[in-house]
Amino acid sequence: MSTLHPRLGQTAARFIQREHLLLIDGQWVAPRAGGRFEVEDPATGLLIAQVAEGQAVDIDLAVAAARRAFESGEWSRCKPADRTRLLLRLADLIEANGDELAQLEVMDNGKPLAFARRGIAGTAEMVRYMAGWATKLTGEAVPLSIPGQWHAYTVREAVGVVGQIIPWNFPLSMAIWKLAPALAAGCTVVLKPAEQTPLNALRLGELILEAGFPPGVVNIITGYGADAGAALAAHPGVDKVAFTGSTTTGKRIVQSALGNLKKVTLELGGKSPVFIFPDADLSAAIPGAANAIFFNSGQVCSAGSRLYVHRKIYERVVADIAAYGDRLQLGHGMEAGNDLGPLISKVQMERVQRYIDSGRESGATLASAPRQLSEQGYFVPPTVLADTDARMNVVQEEIFGPVLCAMPFDDDDLSAIAGLANDTEYGLFAGIWTQDIGKAHRLAARIRAGSVSVNAHMVNDPALPFGGFKQSGWGRERGREALELYTELKSVAINLGQA
Template identity: 50%
Template sequence: MTLSFDSRKMADALYTGQFCPMFIDGAFVPAQSGEVLDVVDPASGHQLATVPRGGAADVDVAVAAARRAFEGEWSKFTPYDRQEILLRIADLMEKNWDMLCVSDTVDMGLPITRTLGNKRRVIGMLRFYAGQATALHGDYIENSVSQSMISYTTREPVGVVGAIIPWNAPIAASIWKIAPALATGCTVVLKPSEDAPLTPLLIAKLMQEAGVPDGVVNVVTGTGAEAGARLAAHPDVNKVVFTGSTATGQTIARAGVDNLKRITLELGGKSPMIICKDADIAKAIPVAAMAVYAHSGQICIAGSRLFVAREIQDEFIQGLSEFAKSLKIGHGLDADTDLGPLINAQQTSKVEAYIASGQEEGARLITGGGRPSGDPYDGGNFLRPAIFADVRDDMKIAREEIFGPVVSVLPFDTLDEVTARANATQYGLAAGIFTRDLGTAHKMTKRIKAGSVWVNMYHAIDPAVPFGGLKMSGYGKEGGVEHLQAYLDTKAVWIQTE
C-alpha cells in the first residue's frame, strides 16, 4: 500500500514531546495535582508527549460538568439536533482521518494500513447512531385492565455515562462508547488507557468543533487505579461501559453496587477457531493467522485456540508457518508493515513468559517467539509471530488469554468432540468456523457458546450488528439497536380518561 501522505512528518507535527491537557467542561486543562504521565511510542521507546495524571478530584469535576450539561442545555436538544451533531462529528472525523490514524499508530503501534482501513467502520458507527437518534420511541399499550385507561412508554436517557476504554483501538473504542450516548441524550466522561490517551483528546477537540456543548463529552486522562476506579465507583455516574480485562471488569462490577449503576462489560477471550476437514485451506490459513496476528495478538477476539481436523493438521501447520514467516515486522508508520510492536515492555515480557511456559509444558514451537534485533527494532517492543503444535487443552497457553502473537494448534477428530472442547473455557466472546458444509455451519454456530460466531471469515464487525460476550467475557451488547437501549430507561405512563 502506498500512503498519500508522509506519516512520519505528520507524526512529528502532532507529537514532539509536548504536554497534551485533558478535556473537561469544554476546556483543555491540567490535572489538579499538576502531575503528568509520559506517553511512549511502543515501536521506538521514544517519548511522544505527556498527559495529565488525572485523579479522583479531576473525575469529580468532570462528572459534575457532565451532570450540569445533562440537566441543562443538552436536555433541550431534540433527537434531530443530536442527529445533526453526530453527522457533523462524522464529517469532521472523515476529513481528519489521516491525522487520527497517525495518532493511533504512534500511540499504540497498530500498523497505519490497518488504522486507515477502519475508516468505514468508525465513520459508519457515527452515521448509524445518528440515524438511530430519531428512531427511538416508546410504545402504546392496549390496556387490558380498563377501557378508561391509556398506557404508553417513553424511552429516556439514563444520565451520566462513565466510559473506560483500552489502549488497543482508541478511535473505534471512543466512538463505540460516545456515539450511542450522544444519540440517546446522555453525557459522557471518557477515561482512555494511560498507554494510549492521545487520540481521544483529538476526538474531543473535533467534537467541540462539531458543536457538542460544554460538559457533554469529557476526557480524563490518568491511570486505571486512580481515575478509572473513581469513575467506576462515582455515585453520580448512572452507567459504566468498559472494555478491557476480565479481572478489571469484575472490579468495576463490584464498584457499581453501591448506587446500582448500569454496567456493560466487554472483557477478555480465548476464542476458538475451528478448521474442519472439508475447509478451503488456502482461504482459511491467512484468515486463521490474522485472527490472532492482527495487532500482534492484542485483540480481545483473537482466535488463539486453533482447532484443526487431524487429517489436515500437518498441511495446515506448514501453510500457517509459511504465512507467519512472510509477515513484515516494523514500525506501524511504514506502509509495508504487517505487524507492529506490543504496547509496552511489560506486555512483551508477559507474552515471552507464556511462550516459555508452552515449551516447558511440552508444546512444540514451530516458528517465531523471539525478538527481532538490530535497526529498526532497537528500543521497540517487537516479537516474531509464534505457532505452537502438540498443544493440549490443559496447557497454560491454551487456557489463558495471552494478548500477544501466539497461536496454539490443537488437533480434533469429531465435530462433537471439538464443540465440547471449544466450549470448555471460562470465556465466550467469539469463535470462528471454516467448513464448506452448510449443515455443519448451522449446527456448530448453534452449539458454540460465544457472543459472535464467524463462518469462513473472522473479525467482521458492523455498527448494525450486536457485539459482546458470554460467561466471563462480559455482558451487554455494543452495536445494533440493542446497544442504544442500554443507554435508555423505560418509563410507563398511565392516564385515566374517565
C-alpha cells in the same frame, strides 16, 4: 521531539508536542494536582509526549459538568434531530482529519499505518450509523387488560451521566463504540482513555468541540486506571459505567459500581476457538485463521487464539499458518511494508514471552521459525504452538499477543466439538471454516459465544451486535442493542375514566 518518527506528518507531530490538558465542561484545563505522565512509542520504547494526570478531584469536576449538561444545559433541550446533525458533523470531521488520526494511532499504539487508516474509516461509519438512531428511539403502545379504559405506552429516556473507560488496543475505535451510542441516546459522558494511548482521545475531544457539542456533554480525563478510572467507576454521580478491557479489571468495575447500583456494560476478555474442517476452502481458511490471531499483533479480545483442525489436514494447516506468520514483516507502523507493529509495552511483551516459554515447557511444539528481532521496541513475532492441549495455561488463559495454540480433532460429533469450544471461562467469539452450511449452523447453535463467523473472522459492521457470554462480559456494543443500553425504559399508564 527528536524521538518522533521522521515520516510522521507535521500536523500529527505538532499535536503530539502540544501541551495536553483535560477536557472539562467544554474547556481544556490543567489537572488540579498538576501531575503529568509520559507516553511512549511502543515501536521504540522512547518518550514522545507528556499528558495531564487526572485524579479523583478532576473526575468530580467532570461528572458535575456532565450532570449539568444532562439536566439543565443545552443538551437537555437538544432535539433528537439536532443530536443526529452533531454526530454527522463529527463523522465528517473524523474523516477529514483521518490521516492525522491514523498517524496518532500508530505513534500511540504501534499498529501499521495502513491498518490504522482502515480503522479511522470504520470509526466514521460507526458514528454515522449511531447518528441515525437518535430519531428512532421509540416506545410502543401497550394494550392493558385490567378494568377500565386506559392509554398505556412506553418511552425510552437517556440513562444520564455515563462513565466510559476504554482500552489501548484500538484507542479511537473503542472511544467511538462507546461515545456514539451514548450521545445518540442523549446521555452525557466522562471518558477515560487508557493511560498507554491517550493521544487520539484528546484529539477526538478537539473535534467534538469543533463539531459544536455543548459544554459538558463530553469530558475527557486522562490518567491512570487505579486513580482516575477507579474514581469514575465508583462515582455516585455516574448513572452507568461502560468498560472494555480485561476480565480481572471488569470484575473490579462491578464491585465499584455497587455503591449506587449504577448500570454496567462490560466488553472483556476472550479465548476464542477457530475450527477448520476437512472440507474447508484452505486457500481462505489458512490466511483467515492466521489473521485471526496475528492481526494487531494478537492484541484483540476476539482473537482466534485456539485453533482446532481436523486431524486429516492438521499438519498441513499448522505448517502453512506458521509459514504465513513467518512471512509477516515486523517493524515501526510508520514504515511502509510492515505487516505487524509492536506490543503495547515492555510489560505486555514480557508477559507474552512468559506464556510462550510456559507453553513450550508444558510440551507444546514451536511450529514457527526462530526470528532475530531488533533490540528496540516491544516486538513479539507471530508464534504457533502446535500440539497443545486443554490442561496448558496457554490454552486456557488470554495471552493478548500473537500466539496461536493449535490442536487436532478427529471427532465428527458436533456436540463433542462444541465441547472443545466451550471449554473456557470465556464466550466472546468463535470461527468455523467449512463448506457444509448445515454443519456450520448446527455447530454455531451449540457454541456458547456472543459472535460466530462462518468462513470469515469477526465480521465487523456497525449494525451487528458484539459482546460476550460468560466471563467475556455483559451487554453488547454496536447495533441498536448498544444504543438501548444507554436508555431507561419508562411505562406510562393513563386512566381515561369510564366510557
